[in-house]
Amino acid sequence: MNNRPRASLGRILHDLGSTVMDVASSPGDLDTEVTGVHIYDPLDELLVPPGGLLLAVGVQGAEQVCTLLRSAREAAGIVVKHPVEVDEQVRAATLETGVAVLELTRAASWSQVAALLRSLLAEGDLDEPGEDPPDDLFALANAVCALLDAPVTIEDRSARVLAYSGRQDEADPGRVETVLGRQVPERYQRMLEERGFFKQLYQSRDPIYMELGEGSINRAAVAVRTGDEILGSIWVAVREPLTEQRRRALADAAKIVALRLLRERAGADTQRRLRADLLSTVLAGGGEAAEAAGRLGIATGRLCVLAAQLTDHPEGDPARGESDRQRFCDAFALHVGAIHPKAAAALVGSIAYAVLPLHAGGDEEARAVRVAESFLARVGPRHPANIGVGRLAASLSQVARSRADADRALRVLRARSTAGQVAGYTAVHFESLLLQVSDVVVAEDQTPTGPYQRLLAHDAEHGSELVATLRAYLDAFGDVNLAAARVHVHANTFRYRLKRLLEISGLDLSDPDARLTVMLQMRIFGH
Secondary structure (H helix, E strand, O other), X not given: OOOOOOXXXXXXXXXXXXXXXXXXXXXXXXXXXXXXXXXXXXXXXXXXXXXXXXXXXOOOOHHHHHHHHHHOOOOOEEEEEOXXXXXXXXXXXXXXXXXXXXXXXXXXOHHHHHHHHHHHHXXXXXXXXXXXXXXXXXXXXXXXXXXXXXXXXXXXXXXXXXXXXXXXXXXXXXXXXXXXXXXXXXXXXXXXXXXXXXXXXXXXXXXXXXXXXXXXXXXXXXXXEEOOEEEXXXXXXXXXXXXXXXXXXXXXXXXXXXXXXXXXXXXXXXXXXXXXXXXXXXXXXXXXXXXXXXXXXXXXXXXXXXXXXXXXXXXXXXXXXXXXXXHHHHHHHHHHHHHOOOOEEEEEOOEEEEEEEOOOOOOHHHHHHHHHHHHHHHHHHHOOEEEEEOOOEEEHHHHHHHHHHHHHHHHHHHHOOOOOOEXXXXXXXXXXXXXXXXXXXXXXOOOOOHHHHHHHHHHHXXXXXXXXXXXXXXXXXXXXXXXXXXXXXXXXXXXXXXXXXXXXXXXXXXXXXXXXXXXXXXXXXXX
16 A cells, blocks of 8 residues: 555645746645646547646636636646636636646646656655655655755756756756756756766765856756665755755765665566566456456456567667666556556566557557557657557457457567557558468478479579569569569560479469469568
8 A cells, every 4th residue: 555645736836846837726725635637638528537637738718717617627726838817707717616727837848747747646756744754755855955955856877857856946947947857958968968077976976066157057966876886866956066064965865865766776676567467467368357457457348458669679788678678668658648547558578568448439459559659759769669559359358369469460560670660450460370370380390392392492403583583473463574674684584484483383373272372482481
């Protein structure tokens, strides 16, 4: 059980800071529990569970805000982009419904805010004012902020923000952008790298001071390490060097953060293994699938299985490969979770599997393919990957079949040596069957027979190209001129070769069964 304090609307606003999000109209106190984040789509039926925080994309003007408030009475609040028009009607609707109206800075993208809020709620990294703070990174960041009297971020080795303190509105635009994106922007990383700050930071066991200039507030930072391993760093926005007392406080904080990161890493590994085990049980579709699905909180009907695999494998660095696969799976899980709250994803071996519930309406596999394509478009070249999509499973008993479909579709993409592609099983069904037949051929050590075997033997003995000639002829549907052009010979030369191969092989091209047999052998044996 998770005994962390619940995440209230007030706590979320406190930790995000007024620079990112502020109250536009409030029904009173902001103690309402936030249970999840949802995106408003005017074309879909509005279903917001109690305590949901609704991101009102595209909503503007007092009339639209009032309409949405009265349609989402169960919500904890709605988030509207600046500027929010608040008049007497909006205030009255807020009091009538008890739903708060929050104003989001225009600098923030909806995807950034959705990912930020969902990750905070999932991690349980929010504590209630006046209560003993839980032992987490956000509480530590706030503690360091109080000690140093300056806003703080805690980051990993890849400059991703793991936690941040309050008072971020006192920092510069670069810090606000970093917190919103949960990642130090690339241009700032490049500047720090070029000026040697990263090298200085990771070589020192003491805090360092960096004068950034160019309208930015300076930084003090310290590496977080365990032994010789760098786990991350703590960054403080300051206008002058730290006093000796505060330098010691920052160095001590780094040791506490190191312990917390080690515990979180161990806990995260345990949670991931558990999710992978549970999802594997669901994908197997046995008698324990229903219980595993219940523990994962996923749907049990109308599901499609997606199998995603990276195509880029770092050579000689298995640790980096595993890290890349896990980051890819985390992004995959976030994407399908945004599509449906009862979706789940986990890394099983080298493949990230997702179970995606789909509403009735037909064409489910095509819709799942579009979800996979949108994910690959988002991750882009950072994570070159392929995704196979299985057929719809009407119930948990059919999930194993959908998983097998997804695996087979993914294998077809691997066989094509492609990257960044999505394939639904029905679209590659025949290619998949051929690969399965090829498996039988290999397992039973079978070899070509009949006319095809005689052509292979002749080519091997005489260096001829009779198999290539036959393939060109069949691919051109018997059009000699087209086939000759494809193998770059004169049509008469091609006719002579065709006559020779028929004499040598004994193949009857007028027999459709004979044509099919030799075409399948060429595909299966791959010569």
